[in-house]
Amino acid sequence: MSGNISEPIRSCIGCRQRRPQTALVRLTRTPSGIVVGGPSAGRGAWLCRDERSGSSANAECFDKAIANRGFARAWRGSVSAQEERIIREHIGLEADEDTERDGH
Numbered sequence: 001m002s003g004n005i006s007e008p009i010r011s012c013i014g015c016r017q018r019r020p021q022t023a024l025v026r027l028t029r030t031p032s033g034i035v036v037g038g039p040s041a042g043r044g045a046w047l048c049r050d051e052r053s054g055s056s057a058n059a060e061c062f063d064k065a066i067a068n069r070g071f072a073r074a075w076r077g078s079v080s081a082q083e084e085r086i087i088r089e090h091i092g093l094e095a096d097e098d099t100e101r102d103g104h
Contacts, residue, residue: 007020007021007022008020008021009021010024010026010046011046012024012046012047012048012061012065013045013046013047013061013065013068013070013071013073013074014047014048014058014060014061014062014063014064014065014068014070015048015058015060015061015064017048019048021046023048023049024046024047024048024049025037025046025047025048025049025056025057025091026038026044026045026046027044027045027046027047027057027071027087027090027091028040028041028042028043028044028045029042029043029045029075029077030042033086034083034086034087034090036087036090036091043074043075043076044074045065045070045071045074045075046074047061047062047065047091048061050092053092055092056091056092056093057091057092057093059093062087062088062091062093066079066084071083071084071087
């Protein structure tokens, strides 16, 4: 054995780029709702992290994932407008858009 343990590689459901797991944010659909980050049981979807904040998902990748039905494919089921709004809030994109509209 070489001793080199490589980090798992995952694909962003928005831009479709393959990246190390630490460069992505995991969103999991569970029977009780949507969970952001961390390990949890359920269907998982991955989005690139925002390079500015490092903690939330990239807005462009989120928009592409919605447009190309990436969440529906990853979770093997349709995504309602309410779930889309919940995801947006969980990953911190709602606040960013409000700030941009206000000009701050």
